[in-house]
Amino acid sequence: MGSGTGPGPVLCVRTVDYHTAGEPFRIVLDGVPPIPGDSVAERRAIAIGAGGSATAPRPSALEEVRRLLVHEPRGHAGMYGGFLVPPDDDEAHLGVLFWHKDGYSTACGHGTIALGAWAVDSGLVPAPADGVARVRIDVSSGRVTALVRRSGGRTTGVTFRNVPSRVSALKLPVETSRGTVEVAVAHSGACYASVPAAALGLAVEPGLLPELVAAGREIRALLAGSEAVAHPTDPRLSGVYGVVLYDELPSEEGVLSQRNVVVFADGQIDRSPCGSGTSARLAVLAAEGRIAPGEELRHESVIGTVFTGRVVGGGDPLGEGVVTEVGGTAYRTGEHLFVLEPGDAPGFTL
Numbered sequence: 001m002g003s004g005t006g007p008g009p010v011l012c013v014r015t016v017d018y019h020t021a022g023e024p025f026r027i028v029l030d031g032v033p034p035i036p037g038d039s040v041a042e043r044r045a046i047a048i049g050a051g052g053s054a055t056a057p058r059p060s061a062l063e064e065v066r067r068l069l070v071h072e073p074r075g076h077a078g079m080y081g082g083f084l085v086p087p088d089d090d091e092a093h094l095g096v097l098f099w100h101k102d103g104y105s106t107a108c109g110h111g112t113i114a115l116g117a118w119a120v121d122s123g124l125v126p127a128p129a130d131g132v133a134r135v136r137i138d139v140s141s142g143r144v145t146a147l148v149r150r151s152g153g154r155t156t157g158v159t160f161r162n163v164p165s166r167v168s169a170l171k172l173p174v175e176t177s178r179g180t181v182e183v184a185v186a187h188s189g190a191c192y193a194s195v196p197a198a199a200l201g202l203a204v205e206p207g208l209l210p211e212l213v214a215a216g217r218e219i220r221a222l223l224a225g226s227e228a229v230a231h232p233t234d235p236r237l238s239g240v241y242g243v244v245l246y247d248e249l250p251s252e253e254g255v256l257s258q259r260n261v262v263v264f265a266d267g268q269i270d271r272s273p274c275g276s277g278t279s280a281r282l283a284v285l286a287a288e289g290r291i292a293p294g295e296e297l298r299h300e301s302v303i304g305t306v307f308t309g310r311v312v313g314g315g316d317p318l319g320e321g322v323v324t325e326v327g328g329t330a331y332r333t334g335e336h337l338f339v340l341e342p343g344d345a346p347g348f349t350l
Contacts (some may be wrong), residue, residue: 009339013065015081016118019245020110020330021272021305026069026081027118031338033061037089040095041236044104044140047097064346070101070349074338077101079270082111093125094139101349102265106140106237107189109275109307113158113331114145120155121332129153141237142188147325159327162276163189164314165283169228176200176218176259182221183230184261184287186317187237188279188324192262193223194244204247205300209269216243216263217296241265244277252298256291261302272328273299273307279324282309287317 013031017024037043047062062083070079082096096115098108105275116135120127127133127150135146142217149157165188172183174195181199186192197204200215223229231237242264249257258281270277278291278299285291297309307328314322340346 004056009341010215010344011065011068011152011338011340013068013338015069015336015338016115016122017336018118018330019333019334020113021301021307021328022303023080023110023270023272024080024333025108025114025118025330026075026079027115028065028069028081030331032065032083035062035083035097040085040097040138041140041234041327043085043095044097044106045236047104054140057237064340066099066331067346068338071098071349074347075101076167077349078271080108080111080279081116081294082108083125085141087091087136092143093119093140094135096250098263100268102268104140105190105241105265106209107163107241107276109160109162109189109278110270110272110328110330111275111327112137112139112144112146112160113165113275113328116158116160117147117155117330118332119146120148120150126157138188142313145190149156155330157327159325160275161312162279163319163324164321165189165279165317165324166232166319167317168232169226169285170284170287170318172223172226172228178215181219183223184284185223185226185240186280187321188283189237189240189276191229191231191237191239191279192242192244193229193240194246194278194281194284195219197245197247198223200245204245206302209302211268212245213262214268217267219243220263220280242270242274242277244274244281244283249298249300255296255298257300259300259302265324269302271301271303272305273301275307275326275328278309278326280309282311282324283317283322286311286322293322
């Protein structure tokens with residue numbers, strides 16, 4: 001490593017990486033400084049506050065680790081991951097702070113699926129050779145459960161049960177540069193705005209990603225001051241996290257099917273169908289009367305990977321919210337020991 005025989009690395013960070021339906025998730029196992037706080041939500045708030053600013057430009061040790069892992073040359077603009085932290089109480093197996101290139105998120109369905117697979121595959125949570133193991137995870141928006149399916153001693157799929165999802169607006173008019181569109185807003189651990197891509201003169205196709213990203217960023221900015229994006233009980237969960245741009249697809253054997261791309265944070269693209277975004281779509285579809293409890297949504301991503309989702313409980317999606325389950329697959333892609341040598345920087349973005 002490096003050249004010469006000088007001092008050792010400034011940082012050493014050990015990770016195991018997964019992808020869920022194509023979207024990366026980097027689980028940080030070692031090398032993270034202690035994160036103070038009495039809950040996952042409190043730790044996230046402290047982590048955000050320690051990120052550095054124009055008046056305090058030097059990042060904290062924690063922020064330096066995040067930048068090391070998400071920025072080039074060790075990461076990329078589409079990287080996603082999580083710091084393992086203690087759960088809020090003994091009823092959960094673990095806690096996690098989700099992060100991406102722009103900071104920390106309050107929910108991450110694809111990350112929950114990956115964490116469920118890792119917790120069982122690593123032996124952290126005992127699991128049968130055939131059957132289902134339950135992995136309880138505390139995230140910034142509450143407690144979620146990963147139901148890890150096993151067959152022949154292998155993990156074959158993971159379904160996560162999300163926090164309740166509620167709809168705060170169904171046809172909110174938003175004046176965009178492509179015309180006025182009606183946007184649905186739902187809170188499902190994070191706040192999502194969804195709009196048909198066709199209403200913007202677009203379609204969910206890889207070749208149109210620059211236009212889709214621009215539209216998603218514009219809609220997110222236009223909704224910044226809307227009452228619909230304010231969480232009813234926890235202001236830390238307020239504000240649009242992602243914009244779901246979707247196409248209707250032909251039903252397959254009577255199953256409702258849609259394709260989407262989720263533009264989240266500052267223009268990041270979800271390669272998966274987005275786990276918590278799928279929960280948001282389920283709540284909207286339930287509020288519109290298009291899907292009933294137990295009925296399945298086939299949710300396809302911009303790269304063609306698929307999540308399945310259903311409403312499994314709760315009450316009024318326009319009131320207290322509905323409970324959803326979203327299923328997919330996660331695969332381990334590698335194990336890494338990242339280092340930061342003296343004189344090097346945590347990375348860069350393009």
